[in-house]
Amino acid sequence: MDEFSFIDSIKQQSYGQTSLIKGVGDDAAVFRQSNQDIVTSVDTFVEGIHFARSTMSAFHVGYRALAANISDLAAMGATPAFYLASIVIPKSWPMEEVTQIFAGMQELARYYTMDLIGGDTVSGSELTLSITVIGYTDKNKARYRSVSEDGDVAFVTGTLGDSRAGYHILTNPGTYTNEPYFIKRHQMPSPRVDFAKGLNLLSRVALNDISDGLANEATEIAEASNVTITIEDNLIPTSLSYGQFPENLQHKWKLYGGEDFELFGTVSKRNWKTVSDIAYQTGTPITRVGFVRVEEDKSGVFLNKNGKRERIFNKGYTHLK
Amino acid sequence: MDEFSFIDSIKQQSYGQTSLIKGVGDDAAVFRQSNQDIVTSVDTFVEGIHFARSTMSAFHVGYRALAANISDLAAMGATPAFYLASIVIPKSWPMEEVTQIFAGMQELARYYTMDLIGGDTVSGSELTLSITVIGYTDKNKARYRSVSEDGDVAFVTGTLGDSRAGYHILTNPGTYTNEPYFIKRHQMPSPRVDFAKGLNLLSRVALNDISDGLANEATEIAEASNVTITIEDNLIPTSLSYGQFPENLQHKWKLYGGEDFELFGTVSKRNWKTVSDIAYQTGTPITRVGFVRVEEDKSGVFLNKNGKRERIFNKGYTHLK
Incomplete structure (x- = not known):
């Protein structure tokens, strides 16, 4: 397969986004969006690292x-529209x-009617995939990390630690309960787009996606x-068969494992009921895991575990975002 | 320097684009653009290849x-606004x-008041830089390759072959006239943004930037x-000291050299005067190099040289754009 056939094979035959004016086939793609705000982000994945x-x-x-x-878009409350993929x-x-x-x-793009509108194909020594996504939010409804307030409820969607557990199963052959579930959570995670979109009803919610672990995102x-932000250890949601793994790994994975692509957020007590309703309507499991306080000269995350309150630290890595 | 200091060092302290709502610092950037069309493209550069x-x-x-x-944006008639850089x-x-x-x-972004609104920093074995740019054009004024018509004038901006000549000087030590000029054209090319933007006056112009050589873009x-498209070999514009290089290289570089990031385009004879005026007003050298014909069952580029007409072929590489 030469490069021309390759590009032909990955080029979309038709596009789904009505805001698209010109997709692949010129020096750049063109779209128009007058009614919504535009959200964009890029992530790069390197073989052997990611x-x-x-x-x-x-x-x-x-x-x-x-x-x-897409999970980054969801964390902004945005609906996916386009992606550009460089490889x-x-x-x-x-x-x-x-x-x-x-x-x-x-496969995933089709599910969200996302269009591939650009990219670049180059040779090199190491497989590297760089994806830029573009999405839309209602005006002034992008969700920022900076709007958490005293008294807020802290919540997470889904269950945590599953992706890391799936990776553990794949790299430590043995007999495990619900193997396919954990492996799927690792290989084919589902970003929480519908739930994040549903939150549009609210004027304020702080949101982050759990790519680098709950401790990091909080x-x-x-x-x-x-x-x-204080998190109750025994409230952190984990899946049914999560208890089969050693306790120290359970602890590590649910707090620092990352790549579950669930959402962590905080919202006023008054709006917690609305958030729960949106979660229900979009088929999204949701759990209240803690609370927010304004404390003098202090910011950070604390874990309540076995009657003790201890500070937990960001052990993830960082991106320019 | 750790990763945090690094990201701090490259993060803009303030932004210049009024359409920007949120730059670096959350899961994604946010902007709003109701009055113009949005143009986006990505390119990846690998050490040892590019x-x-x-x-x-x-x-x-x-x-x-x-x-x-930015040259890709110019080729669409767009003004640069943002970039995201993954490395x-x-x-x-x-x-x-x-x-x-x-x-x-x-340095270049500042010149165009472009804001760095996202990126990713990862480790790997090979330096790879992937840049996504976002720009704006007036509505329905994006410039496509598909609108060239019978009787059009074909033109190029600037001079061709200079970048390749600069590379030749850098890799073949010797004594050359105007060395710094050629080297600068190779290392610090100037995309033709002002000229492309000026073309907004016109309803139709076909445009492409010369990244992979005139033959390829035409x-x-x-x-x-x-x-x-027929191109007159003796009309292809080259710089004053270009004649110092061997004739076969001159021929090769001006047609296939690429990376001059000049513009090639076609426009109706009636509008050629307007295009020349816009070029003059934006300080852009411009040269009429050929003409366009509709010929039955035929498309492609022909070169008139020494009284002979020969077909020339695309010898560049291809991207998914």
């Missing part, structure tokens, strides 16, 4: 990379495998809002 | 990469050098518009 072929098929590499990007292809990757990366992205909100 | 440290300082790597992206950093690149890549981008317009 994924390994031993635990991810090419299809899953693409699927998960786009899911991670560095080493000789060791046959083009047929590379098309599977695009098939994985397309810390980002606490620091941006200059508040403390 | 640039070598022997011919490019880190500063130039960044400057030229952003220039190439894969190998251990062999000290962080101080990497900040120079960003300094190079910032072919793209000819194929997209289903026309033939």
Whole structure:
């Protein structure tokens, strides 16, 4: 397969977004958006750093990379619209495998009617996938980390630690309960787009997606809002068979594991009922896990566990976002 | 320098675009644009493939990469507004050098009041820079390759072959006339934004930027518009001291050299005067180099040279755009 056939094979035959004027096929793509705010973000994934072929098929590499990007849009309360995908292809990757990366992205993109409107294909020594996503929010309804307030309820969607547990299963052969569930959570995460979109009803909610672990995401909100967030350890939601893993790993994964692509947020007590209703309507499990306080000269995240309150720190990595 | 200091060092302290609502610092950036169409494109540059440290300082790597992206916007008739920059950093690149890549981008970005609104910083084995640019055009004034028509005048801005000549000087030590000029054209190309923006006056102009060589860009317009484009070899504009290089190289570079980031376009004879006026007003050298014909069942580019007409082919590479 040469480069022309490759590009033909990944090019969309038709587009779903009505705001698109020109997709792939010129020097750049063109769209128009007069009624909503535009949200954009980029993430880059490198083989051996962000994924390994031993635990991810090419299809899953693409699927998960786009899911991670869509999750950033969800964390802003935005609905996905477009993506641009740049890929560095080493000789060791046959083009047929590379098309599977695009098939994985397309599978998820189709679900959200996202259009692939640009990209670049270059050779290099290391498979690198860089995805830029563009989405829309209602005007002034983008969700920031900096709006958390004293008295807020802190919540998370779904269950935490599952992706890391799936990775553990893939890298530590053995007998596990609900193996396919954990593996799917690792390879094909579901960003919480519908729920985030539903939150449009509210005037204020602080939101972050859990890409680098609950401790990290909560810390980002606490620091941006200059508040403390206290999380009750026994309230952190985990899945049914999560208890099969050693306790120290359970603790580590649910707080620092990351890549679950659930949402963490805070909202006023008064609006907690509305948030729960939106979660119910969008089929999103949601759990109240703690509370927000303004404490003099202090910001950060604290964990209440076995009657003790201890500060927990950001152990994730950082991006320019 | 750790990653936090690095990100702090490249983060803009203030933003220049009035359409920007939220820059770096959350899950994604947010902007609003109700009055213009939005244009976006991505390009990826890999060390050893797109640039070598022997011919490019880190500063130039960044400057030229952003220039190439801005040139794509110019080719759409768009004004640059934002960029997102993802970088894969190998251990062999000290962080101080990497900040120079960003300094190079910032130098050019400042000139256009472009804001850096996102990015990602990851480690890997090979320096890879992926830039997404976002710009604006007046509504329905994006410039496509597909609108070239029978009887059009074909033109190019500036002079061709200079970038490739600069690269030749850098890789073949010797004595050359106007060395700094050619080297600057290679390391710090100037995209033709003002001229492209000036063309907004016109209802129709086909436009492409010369990133992969005149032959390639003209072919793209000819194929997209289903026309033939004939170029007069002796009209292709070259710079004053270009004649110092061997004739076969002169021929090769001006047609296939690429990376001059000039513009190639076609416009009706009636509007050629207006295009010349816009070029004059924006300080842009412009040259009429050929003409467009509709010929039955034929599309492609022909070169008139020494009384002979020969077909020339696309020898560039291709991107998903």
